[in-house]
Amino acid sequence: MKLTQYTKAILKWYSDNRRELPWRQTSDPYKIWLSEIMLQQTRVSQGLPYYINFLKKFPSVVDLANASEKEVLLVWQGLGYYSRARNLHKCAKNILSDYEGSFPDSYTELIKLPGIGPYTAAAIASICFKEPIPVLDGNVYRVLSRLFNINGDINSAKGKKTFLHIAEALISDEFPGDFNQAIMEFGALHCLPKNPKCENCVLNLSCESYSIKNQRERPVKSPKKKKRIRYFNYLVLGNDRILYMKQRVKNDIWKGLYDFQLIESDSKISDAMVFLKELAIIKEDEWQIHHIKEYKHVLTHQIIHATFYYFDSTVPFNTMKLKPVENADFYNFDQIKNLPKPVLIDKYLKEEIF
Numbered sequence: 618m619k620l621t622q623y624t625k626a627i628l629k630w631y632s633d634n635r636r637e638l639p640w641r642q643t644s645d646p647y648k649i650w651l652s653e654i655m656l657q658q659t660r661v662s663q664g665l666p667y668y669i670n671f672l673k674k675f676p677s678v679v680d681l682a683n684a685s686e687k688e689v690l691l692v693w694q695g696l697g698y699y700s701r702a703r704n705l706h707k708c709a710k711n712i713l714s715d716y717e718g719s720f721p722d723s724y725t726e727l728i729k730l731p732g733i734g735p736y737t738a739a740a741i742a743s744i745c746f747k748e749p750i751p752v753l754d755g756n757v758y759r760v761l762s763r764l765f766n767i768n769g770d771i772n773s774a775k776g777k778k779t780f781l782h783i784a785e786a787l788i789s790d791e792f793p794g795d796f797n798q799a800i801m802e803f804g805a806l807h808c809l810p811k812n813p814k815c816e817n818c819v820l821n822l823s824c825e826s827y828s829i830k831n832q833r834e835r836p837v838k839s840p841k842k843k844k845r846i847r848y849f850n851y852l853v854l855g856n857d858r859i860l861y862m863k864q865r866v867k868n869d870i871w872k873g874l875y876d877f878q879l880i881e882s883d884s885k886i887s888d889a890m891v892f893l894k895e896l897a898i899i900k901e902d903e904w905q906i907h908h909i910k911e912y913k914h915v916l917t918h919q920i921i922h923a924t925f926y927y928f929d930s931t932v933p934f935n936t937m938k939l940k941p942v943e944n945a946d947f948y949n950f951d952q953i954k955n956l957p958k959p960v961l962i963d964k965y966l967k968e969e970i971f
Contacts, residue, residue: 620786620787622823623764623787623820623823624787624788624789624796626819626820627787627796627799627800627803627820628789628792628795628796628799629819630799630803630807630819631795631798631799631802631803634802634806634807635798635799635802636661636802636806638652638661638665639652639665639668639669640652640668641798644744644745644794645745646720646741646745646746647677647678647720648672649740649741649744649745650720650733650737650741651668651671651672651705652664652668653736653737653740653741654701654704654705654732654737655667655668655671655696655701657698657701658697658698658917659696659697659698661805663696664696667692667693667695667696670692671692671693674688674692675689675692677718678709678712678713678718678720679709679713679718681705681706681709682706682709682710682712682713682718683713684706686703686706686873687873687956687957689702689703689705689706690702690703690873690874690957691955691956691957693957694874694957694958694960694963695960695963697916697960698917699870699871699872699873699874700872701732703872703873704731704732705732707731707732708730708731708732708733711730711731712730720741720745722742722745722746723742723746723748724738724739724742724748724750727741727742735753736752736753736754738750739751739752739753739797740752740797743788743793743794743796743797744793744794744797744798745794747793747794748793749788749789749790749793750788750793751781751784751785751787751788751793751796751797752784752797752800752801753777753780753781753784754801755804756800756801756802756803756804756805756808757780757784757800757801757804758771758780758836759804759808759810759835759836760800760803760804760808761780761783761784761787762780762826762835762836762837763808763813763824763825763826763827763832763835763836764820764823764824764825764826765783765825766825766826766829766831766835767779767780767783767835767836767837768835768837769837770837770838770839771836771837771838772838772839773839776837787800811833813832815827815832842918844915844916844918844919844920845918845919845920846919846920846922847881847919847920847921847922848881848882848883848884848885848921848922848923848924849879849881849921849922849923849924850879850880850881850882850885850886850923850924850926851876851877851878851879851923851924851925851926852877852878852879852880852926852928853877853925853926853927853928853970854877854878854904854928854930854939855907855927855928855929855930855970856929856930856933856934857933858949858950859934859947859948859949859950860877860947860948860950860953860970861877861878861934861939861945861946861947861948862875862876862877862945862946862948862953862956863875863876863877863878863942863943863944863945863946864944864945865944866943866944870916870919870959871959873957874956874957874958874959874962875953875956875957875958875962876958876959876961876962877925877962878942878945885911885922885924886924903930903931903932904928904929904930904931905928905929905931906926906927906928906929907927907928907929908925908927908969909924909925909926909927910924910925910927910965910968910969911923911924911925912924912925912961912964912965914960914961921961923961923965925965925969927969927970934947950970950971953966954971
């Protein structure tokens with residue numbers, strides 16, 4: 618089969634089988650950009666309501682640029698990978714200041730923007746500006762590796778170069794955006810990771826992996842790194858519908874979000890009063906422990922074992938002396954509900970506090 622026939626077959630399959638999604642009804646680069654960023658490491662079913670809500674809150678790139686980071690993180694809350702939201706905000710500000718609020722219309726300019734890499738730049742350039750630049754994501758790697766029985770590691774520089782050359786040969790010059798969306802959709806719905814629908818595939822007669830039955834061995838990729846195990850020990854100080862919370866500012870997970878005073882340890886801290894003194898409290902008799910709750914929170918590259926030590930104060934907050942903690946303050950329950958928080962913190966608050 619000639620490469621052009623692969624291209625035509627995938628486009629035909631897409632025309633007959635594609636999902637009707639809101640970002641496929643537009644060529645607005647802001648909406649395409651938002652959908653591509655949101656769907657990185659995120660299922661469509663999970664990302665779709667966030668996409669709709671985000672556009673209601675920030676209908677244009679100018680609206681996003683003029684918002685505060687706190688507002689952006691609050692709308693993003695629960696979607697995870699919060700660096701994506703911070704980069705969206707940073708990029709929007711850049712587009713407003715350097716491009717007068719309009720997206721640049723070429724791959725070479727798009728890729729210069731903060732938070733926009735080769736994949737996202739290719740998606741915007743092809744869908745919005747008809748530039749024949751192929752996208753390479755997990756779905757595309759899987760489809761191409763099976764069609765041409767490629768045994769190169771998709772995580773290696775050499776492997777990525779091989780896939781890029783093939784994708785460049787396949788992409789439609791006339792309909793580059795449709796082709797990029799088609800091959801990604803084909804991988805997402807048909808050429809599945811574990812149970813590809815080979816028997817009913819429009820390409821099965823020409824698929825090299827199907828002919829030798831090694832589909833499950835493609836694509837080749839280096840083993841995943843073991844997840845990092847972390848122990849978070851949270852001090853939760855409460856008094857009359859008020860909690861002491863702090864904003865995370867270091868370059869770690871959840872930067873910009875709000876949680877509680879924290880000690881990270883090699884294991885769970887067993888003595889709650891030692892923990893209390895270590896972090897903030899001068900007078901132990903001003904506090905009494907209310908509860909200790911444990912959670913296991915699984916992220917893509919980390920597993921967090923979190924223990925929340927909740928202490929009620931026996932005196933008003935304004936009469937006690939706490940050790941000064943940077944970026945920490947007292948918040949009432951209504952204020953806390955409007956603070957951007959990690960899913961772990963939000964879950965704890967809903968189950969144990971509010």
